[in-house]
Amino acid sequence: EAQVTQNPRYLITVTGKKLTVTCSQNMNHEYMSWYRQDPGLGLRQIYYSMNVEVTDKGDVPEGYKVSRKEKRNFPLILESPSPNQTSLYFCASKGLAGGRAYEQYFGPGTRLTVT
Amino acid sequence: AQKITQTQPGMFVQEKEAVTLDCTYDTSDPSYGLFWYKQPSSGEMIFLIYQGSYDQQNATEGRYSLNFQKARKSANLVISASQLGDSAMYFCAMREGPANAGKSTFGDGTTLTVKP
Numbered sequence: 001e002a003q004v005t006q007n008p009r010y011l012i013t014v015t016g017k018k019l020t021v022t023c024s025q026n027m028n029h030e031y032m033s034w035y036r037q038d039p040g041l042g043l044r045q046i047y048y049s050m051n052v053e054v055t056d057k058g059d060v061p062e063g064y065k066v067s068r069k070e071k072r073n074f075p076l077i078l079e080s081p082s083p084n085q086t087s088l089y090f091c092a093s094k095g096l097a098g099g100r101a102y103e104q105y106f107g108p109g110t111r112l113t114v115t
Numbered sequence: 116a117q118k119i120t121q122t123q124p125g126m127f128v129q130e131k132e133a134v135t136l137d138c139t140y141d142t143s144d145p146s147y148g149l150f151w152y153k154q155p156s157s158g159e160m161i162f163l164i165y166q167g168s169y170d171q172q173n174a175t176e177g178r179y180s181l182n183f184q185k186a187r188k189s190a191n192l193v194i195s196a197s198q199l200g201d202s203a204m205y206f207c208a209m210r211e212g213p214a215n216a217g218k219s220t221f222g223d224g225t226t227l228t229v230k231p
Contacts, residue, residue: 031216042119042206042221043160050216058218090160096214102148102167104210106160 002027004107006091012113013081021076021110023091030096032074033058033104034066036087043090049074050096081114088112117142119207121222128197129230135182136192136225138207148215149190151181154224155203163205166190167215197229 004025013019025032030051035043035058045058049068063085065077074093078085091107118141128134140149151163166174166181174181182191194201204224211217 033219035219035221040223042121042223043208043219044221045219048218056218059220088158092160094215096216102150102165102215103162104150105162109158 002105004091004093004105006089006107006110008110009108010111012115014115015082016080019078019081019112021078021089021091021112023074023076023107024072025074025093025105026072027093027095027105028071029093029105030071031104032068032091032093034064034074034076035090035092036060036085037090037109038087046076046089081112083114086112086114117144117147117209117211117218117220119209119220119222121207121225123225124223125226125228127228127230128194130199131196133193133195134197134227136194136205136207136227138190138192138222140188140190140207140209142209142211144211144217146213147209147211149181149183150208150210151179151190151192152206152208152221153201153203154206160206164192194227199229199231202227202229 033048034046047066049055089110092104094104095101147168149166153161164176180193207222210219
């Protein structure tokens with residue numbers, strides 16, 4: 001089954017404790033992206049990647065790191081989480097060629113709480 | 116900088132009627148894609164419809180159609196024959212660049228409630 005998986009789905013942590021949210025896709029997609037969603041707002045892009053070893057900042061990259069060492073994985077790293085990073089996080093992927101290359105597939109979301 | 120504006124925080128529609136959700140955008144990139152997503156209360160993001168900046172015809176996907184007016188920079192979503200299951204949050208989004216592989220921007224969404 002074609003899918004984007006994220007782990008963990010739920011996480012409660014404390015300020016300053018480094019954490020990684022993993023994202024993996026099994027569709028051989030080149031493009032991957034991370035978003036955060038806060039109550040009453042749309043998704044805001046954190047980082048995106050057009051291929052292995054290529055990453056670019058979205059609108060809200062501060063406090064986050066990403067890496068793209070393999071095509072299927074795009075982990076989101078919070079080196080020193082703060083309460084303002086409490087949010088719902090989505091990973092997504094899409095291909096760059098083919099009939100429906102415009103369609104972005106979303107993971108189920110990771111709900112992060114930083115206390 | 117790219118921007119998406121959805122001016123209707125909430126909308127109501129009677130079951131079986133059509134409804135239009137508004138979206139305006141701003142970008143300086145000549146190559147971009149416009150998207151609509153549905154987010155039900157369960158939280159997942161569901162792709163509905165796509166319109167490319169160079170597409171001459173308005174996109175349609177089943178009961179969904181996108182009214183694309185490029186000169187006015189608007190990309191309104193039309194849902195025909197509304198169903199109770201259409202009650203959800205709807206987001207308009209844009210992605211810039213060739214192959215829509217650049218930066219993405221989402222609007223703040225419109226909550227649609229379908230009344231029986």
